[in-house]
Amino acid sequence: NAGVTQTPKFRILKIGQSMTLQCAQDMNHNYMYWYRQDPGMGLKLIYYSVGAGITDKGEVPNGYNVSRSTTEDFPLRLELAAPSQTSVYFCASSPPQENQPQHFGDGTRLSIL
Amino acid sequence: AQSVAQPEDQVNVAEGNPLTVKCTYSVSGNPYLFWYVQYPNRGLQFLLKYITGDNLVKGSYGFEAEFNKSQTSFHLKKPSALVSDSALYFCAVSDRSNDYKLSFGAGTTVTVRA
Numbered sequence: 405n406a407g408v409t410q411t412p413k414f415r416i417l418k419i420g421q422s423m424t425l426q427c428a429q430d431m432n433h434n435y436m437y438w439y440r441q442d443p444g445m446g447l448k449l450i451y452y453s454v455g456a457g458i459t460d461k462g463e464v465p466n467g468y469n470v471s472r473s474t475t476e477d478f479p480l481r482l483e484l485a486a487p488s489q490t491s492v493y494f495c496a497s498s499p500p501q502e503n504q505p506q507h508f509g510d511g512t513r514l515s516i517l
Numbered sequence: 518a519q520s521v522a523q524p525e526d527q528v529n530v531a532e533g534n535p536l537t538v539k540c541t542y543s544v545s546g547n548p549y550l551f552w553y554v555q556y557p558n559r560g561l562q563f564l565l566k567y568i569t570g571d572n573l574v575k576g577s578y579g580f581e582a583e584f585n586k587s588q589t590s591f592h593l594k595k596p597s598a599l600v601s602d603s604a605l606y607f608c609a610v611s612d613r614s615n616d617y618k619l620s621f622g623a624g625t626t627v628t629v630r631a
Contacts, residue, residue, distance in 0.1 A: 447619075
């Protein structure tokens, strides 16, 4: 099983450019999440989705957008890249039960210069 | 609001010695508690969880954690550390007040020396 797959693994953007971080899971999980990880800060929730067509803001949503047209895919869009968005981005998925652990992808390392 | 504290940025132990990684939490209701491990350039991997019941929880790779409600703690332990346990460890908590979304601690880097 592939689990949660994130692409690309690395990317360098210029300020003001846009890009989409891709996330796909093959476990038929209803719930999907986007986090950013900054050194010494743990993981912060950007957006999450409880099913196709349903998305909601997390703790740090500014500067990002998401969509969920299928159960499998949950792309994250940066419209106008800013240096503050330099980070490692992780996608995760889980079954709908609240006591189930999340499964993480290997991350996208993004630098904005 | 829920929160997690991992008071130690780094923990250093010798191989074969006991390993403890500390975690305290704050929630308004009954907590669900999780430990994850992250190896370099990889995503987080689930180690163990506490939902309800026995306060001592056993997980993957010989790790265990003890839930202490009165001290609001959930410390991760391993009786005999291995060099391969060197990694970044995260404690996380969720509860009903935040729709069971996870809040993560800042992480603790564990280094096990041979």
